[in-house]
Amino acid sequence: MPRLTIDGREIEAAAGRTVMEAATDAGIFIPYFCWHPKLSVPGNCRICVVGVEDKGGEWVEIACNMPVTEGMVVYTNSEKVRARRKATMQFITLNHPVDCGICDKAGECTLQDYHYEYNGERSISVDAKAHATKHYSLSPRIVLDNERCIQCTRCVRFTREISKSNGLGMQNRADHSLVRAVEDGSFANDPYSDNVIDICPVGALLSRSFLHKARVWYLKPTASVCPGCSRGCTVNLWHRRPEWRLRAPGMRAQNETIDRVTPLENPAVNGPWICNKGRDIAKVLGRARAETAMLKGRPAELQGAIAQARSLIAAARKPVAVVSSWASNEELAAFKAALGARFSVLVKADHEPEPGEVVQDDILIRADKNPNTAGARALFGEAPLALPPDADLVLVWGEGLDFGLIPAGAKIVYLNAWLQPENGHADVFFPTSIQTERDGHYTNFAGVTSAFTQCFPRPAGVADAQALFAALAGQAGGGE
Amino acid sequence: MKHLIPEFEKMKERYPEGFESSLVLPCLRRIQEDRGFVAEEDIVALVDYLKVPRIQVEEVLSYYTMLRRKPIGRFHLQACRNIACSMRGAEGVIAHLSRKLGVKPGQTTPDGTFTLTEVECLGSCGTAPVVMVNEAYHENMSTEKLDRLVDELAAGVRAGGK
Numbered sequence: 026m027p028r029l030t031i032d033g034r035e036i037e038a039a040a041g042r043t044v045m046e047a048a049t050d051a052g053i054f055i056p057y058f059c060w061h062p063k064l065s066v067p068g069n070c071r072i073c074v075v076g077v078e079d080k081g082g083e084w085v086e087i088a089c090n091m092p093v094t095e096g097m098v099v100y101t102n103s104e105k106v107r108a109r110r111k112a113t114m115q116f117i118t119l120n121h122p123v124d125c126g127i128c129d130k131a132g133e134c135t136l137q138d139y140h141y142e143y144n145g146e147r148s149i150s151v152d153a154k155a156h157a158t159k160h161y162s163l164s165p166r167i168v169l170d171n172e173r174c175i176q177c178t179r180c181v182r183f184t185r186e187i188s189k190s191n192g193l194g195m196q197n198r199a200d201h202s203l204v205r206a207v208e209d210g211s212f213a214n215d216p217y218s219d220n221v222i223d224i225c226p227v228g229a230l231l232s233r234s235f236l237h238k239a240r241v242w243y244l245k246p247t248a249s250v251c252p253g254c255s256r257g258c259t260v261n262l263w264h265r266r267p268e269w270r271l272r273a274p275g276m277r278a279q280n281e282t283i284d285r286v287t288p289l290e291n292p293a294v295n296g297p298w299i300c301n302k303g304r305d306i307a308k309v310l311g312r313a314r315a316e317t318a319m320l321k322g323r324p325a326e327l328q329g330a331i332a333q334a335r336s337l338i339a340a341a342r343k344p345v346a347v348v349s350s351w352a353s354n355e356e357l358a359a360f361k362a363a364l365g366a367r368f369s370v371l372v373k374a375d376h377e378p379e380p381g382e383v384v385q386d387d388i389l390i391r392a393d394k395n396p397n398t399a400g401a402r403a404l405f406g407e408a409p410l411a412l413p414p415d416a417d418l419v420l421v422w423g424e425g426l427d428f429g430l431i432p433a434g435a436k437i438v439y440l441n442a443w444l445q446p447e448n449g450h451a452d453v454f455f456p457t458s459i460q461t462e463r464d465g466h467y468t469n470f471a472g473v474t475s476a477f478t479q480c481f482p483r484p485a486g487v488a489d490a491q492a493l494f495a496a497l498a499g500q501a502g503g504g505e
Numbered sequence: 506m507k508h509l510i511p512e513f514e515k516m517k518e519r520y521p522e523g524f525e526s527s528l529v530l531p532c533l534r535r536i537q538e539d540r541g542f543v544a545e546e547d548i549v550a551l552v553d554y555l556k557v558p559r560i561q562v563e564e565v566l567s568y569y570t571m572l573r574r575k576p577i578g579r580f581h582l583q584a585c586r587n588i589a590c591s592m593r594g595a596e597g598v599i600a601h602l603s604r605k606l607g608v609k610p611g612q613t614t615p616d617g618t619f620t621l622t623e624v625e626c627l628g629s630c631g632t633a634p635v636v637m638v639n640e641a642y643h644e645n646m647s648t649e650k651l652d653r654l655v656d657e658l659a660a661g662v663r664a665g666g667k
């Protein structure tokens with residue numbers, strides 16, 4: 026294991042590591058644009074230069090492509106390095122439009138940060154900037170501003186090395202290079218395409234669904250888990266910061282919507298990536314909600330509904346429960362503790378693959394389109410979903426069950442978060458919360474448990490499932 | 506393109522195994538020599554033959570301005586506009602050709618006979634200014650020589666020759 030010194034700190038690095046990797050492992054920061062820990066090393070941006078001590082004096086070279094050697098002495102911030110970096114920044118911004126004022130990346134842009142950190146001066150070029158396409162549609166999901174592109178090729182390498190769609194390339198050359206999608210259209214079908222938006226170090230690749238929607242500093246990320254499939258990728262759900270709430274009338278919806286979804290890096294589950302379905306999960310979570318309890322389709326007070334459900338449970342001879350694979354481990358455990366002995370319990374899939382959706386691949390996407398099947402099965406077993414014909418009470422929890430499978434004559438107690446036609450067919454209906462309205466955990470297909478955190482308050486009239494189960498079992502509490 | 510595959514197979518032998526993407530450029534050159542340009546069906550066939558992602562072929566085609574995806578005129582006049590030629594009157598050469606043919610650089614005459622292009626140094630600075638006609642160099646060009654060259658080429662076409 027070679028030993029080297031970086032900025033006076035002696036560190037040990039595995040042979041074959043680069044100076045960039047050794048520094049990153051040791052917590053020493055070296056700036057980079059084109060390097061990415063999960064992608065190949067093109068060494069094209071030159072911002073990662075470091076100084077290396079030598080007999081003839083200090084020489085500078087890029088850290089991302091330099092293997093460590095025994096006894097190496099590296100400086101990340103010498104005068105020579107600072108001068109070179111500054112010149113490199115001048116070069117990289119030579120044709121950059123600096124239209125941060127209208128750029129969605131502003132606030133989380135590496136080029137902005139490095140400019141303040143390593144250059145800080147106006148352009149020394151007297152030549153007019155080269156122009157390129159702005160607002161170019163790279164795919165139905167991604168808008169490209171080619172003037173902002175610094176040609177790091179991260180996006181291109183992502184489609185070659187990670188998503189393997191080979192969907193992007195660099196056309197032409199030099200200062201008229203253009204990022205372009207392959208003509209056969211495969212980029213539009215890349216289910217991981219939106220990751221290039223995150224890894225673009227500048228504001229060249231923009232999400233159409235987030236385009237000019239919010240300045241990122243008005244938003245706050247809440248750690249969550251994508252419910253889109255049993256991979257259970259950890260994600261950040263971005264929504265308006267409470268201190269920046271919009272106060273104009275009619276703005277409640279904007280204050281309480283998910284504006285964008287980004288990966289929350291997690292080596293145990295999804296690494297730094299998520300699929301496009303995860304990006305769009307706000308559409309699933311933003312569907313119209315059920316917000317009132319009902320008795321046979323008529324709105325009812327929550328307490329009255331609880332009393333009615335309790336008497337149905339007490340009267341049943343063969344009660345069966347079909348629990349949700351979108352419920353949290355906490356809710357499932359609460360059900361088991363409160364009602365597990367009274368019901369025979371089956372686990373259902375709330376969601377099946379949609380037509381046209383990628384069912385499964387060998388990257389992230391799993392065929393089971395529910396986040397917590399493993400958590401539910403761990404508590405209630407693997408029995409297939411077959412309702413016994415003599416069941417006289419069926420408690421259904423969550424969407425996705427065909428009510429035609431419920432034996433005729435059986436009473437139905439239904440818990441659902443969404444406004445759906447089945448709600449009115451239940452003898453007792455309870456509106457329940459969704460994952461953005463509570464904390465909890467899901468267990469993914471491989472047995473890894475991840476936490477999600479509440480983003481928004483639970484709407485009035487919506488029951489908290491944990492408290493509801495206790496109330497249905499006759500314990501204290503009233504479901505709210 | 507298919508009829509060129511035996512030639513491509515020979516070229517392949519000069520590369521280590523697994524370096525199919527290195528063959529993209531020589532194959533495209535050969536295709537263009539054969540057809541005059543690279544057609545969509547050539548791209549599809551080449552992708553299929555080399556098993557490289559299509560985007561790599563598109564990148565190479567756009568990187569090298571010598572490769573074209575559209576047919577051009579029968580005679581490709583490439584007038585050098587780089588330093589040595591410019592110092593010896595390249596601007597005048599290009600302007601004269603443009604006037605005489607009635608097309609701007611980058612365009613083809615309506616009868617499909619001539620395409621005029623401006624190019625960078627042709628490596629013949631000692632005989633500047635230089636104009637290439639297809640694969641042949643025409644050196645020390647003057648207005649008279651240009652007129653003679655163009656007239657002869659046009660006459661050849663009219664006479665049905667090559």
Ligand code: SF4
Nearest residue numbers: 174175177178180225
């Ligand atoms: S679009 Fe972004 S990620 Fe792609 S090459 Fe340009 S700067 Fe890099």
Ligand code: SF4
Nearest residue numbers: 251253254258300303
């Ligand atoms: S792979 Fe599954 S869990 Fe991950 S983002 Fe896509 S749908 Fe969500």
Ligand code: FES
Nearest residue numbers: 068070071073089
């Ligand atoms: S990060 Fe090293 S050259 Fe770009």
Ligand code: FES
Nearest residue numbers: 585587590627629
């Ligand atoms: S500059 Fe014209 S041939 Fe070199």
